[in-house]
Amino acid sequence: MVPKRHLWFPLALTFIAAPVNAETIQVTIDKLVFSPATVEAKVGDTIEWVNKDMFAHTATVKDGWDVMIPPKNSASLTLKAAGAVDYFCRFHPNMKGHIAVAP
Amino acid sequence: MLTRHTAALAALLLLGTAPLAQAADKPTDPQIAHIAYTAGVIDVEAAKQALKKSKNKEVLAFAKDMVRDHEAVNKQALDLVKKLKVTPEDNATSKALTKAATEERAKLAKLKGAAFDKAYVDNEVAYHKQVDGALETLLIPSASNAELKSLLETGLKIFQGHEQHAEHVASMLK
Numbered sequence: 668m669v670p671k672r673h674l675w676f677p678l679a680l681t682f683i684a685a686p687v688n689a690e691t692i693q694v695t696i697d698k699l700v701f702s703p704a705t706v707e708a709k710v711g712d713t714i715e716w717v718n719k720d721m722f723a724h725t726a727t728v729k730d731g732w733d734v735m736i737p738p739k740n741s742a743s744l745t746l747k748a749a750g751a752v753d754y755f756c757r758f759h760p761n762m763k764g765h766i767a768v769a770p
Numbered sequence: 771m772l773t774r775h776t777a778a779l780a781a782l783l784l785l786g787t788a789p790l791a792q793a794a795d796k797p798t799d800p801q802i803a804h805i806a807y808t809a810g811v812i813d814v815e816a817a818k819q820a821l822k823k824s825k826n827k828e829v830l831a832f833a834k835d836m837v838r839d840h841e842a843v844n845k846q847a848l849d850l851v852k853k854l855k856v857t858p859e860d861n862a863t864s865k866a867l868t869k870a871a872t873e874e875r876a877k878l879a880k881l882k883g884a885a886f887d888k889a890y891v892d893n894e895v896a897y898h899k900q901v902d903g904a905l906e907t908l909l910i911p912s913a914s915n916a917e918l919k920s921l922l923e924t925g926l927k928i929f930q931g932h933e934q935h936a937e938h939v940a941s942m943l944k
């Protein structure tokens with residue numbers, strides 16, 4: 668396993684800018700809680716919120732993006748800019764999450 | 771006027787719950803289910819009044835959120851009581867809540883425009899605060915069924931969220 672991992676490293680570096688390398692990171696919403704509440708991602712990654720509640724929620728950044736997440740459904744956003752963002756639900760501002768976006 | 775109403779609601783809640791302070795008189799699960807359900811119905815009715823009377827975009831959006839969320843919680847509550855074969859039981863606290871809400875709606879019915887919007891949203895803040903308190907200090911600790919307790923805990927988070935949402939709308943009306 669160890670030698671294989673070493674082989675992967677240069678490959679990963681080669682393709683780092685290509686979209687094929689982008690990941691989808693899931694954040695689950697259950698009983699008005701984002702989990703994990705904090706995620707680390709990079710530009711080009713997609714956050715997918717999976718809403719298990721019977722309630723509609725949003726993932727909203729003040730003066731930034733706003734994603735509607737319907738009940739028992741999911742919604743996605745591809746991260747375009749680097750930096751750390753705090754987001755919340757407009758309907759239930761006590762729901763909070765954080766994404767650290769690496770360049 | 772609002773302060774008086776809030777105080778009245780607080781007093782009513784206290785009156786309704788004061789005898790329940792003794793362990794022997796804790797509300798039963800059927801009573802708790804009734805109180806929680808009633809609290810939701812009241813907020814839906816208040817929202818429907820706002821949907822008819824208000825012209826403010828933020829207020830209308832907030833009222834729609836209230837209808838949607840409280841109907842969703844109450845649907846879950848009805849499903850749960852059916853599953854548990856519990857019949858919600860009317861009680862003094864539910865009656866006091868309904869009476870205070872009926873009076874509040876009559877008062878709001880006389881207001882128009884910005885005065886209505888402000889009174890509605892301010893009352894929403896106060897009302898959600900009251901229900902949060904009742905859920906936290908009385909209903910959740912008294913619930914004996916684990917599923918009912920869990921639904922009440924979700925309800926508390928919804929009510930707390932709405933309280934903050936209402937505060938945000940109130941700040942925009944100023």
Ligand SMILES: [Cu+2]
Pocket residue numbers: 699723724725756757758759762
């Ligand atoms: Cu929400």
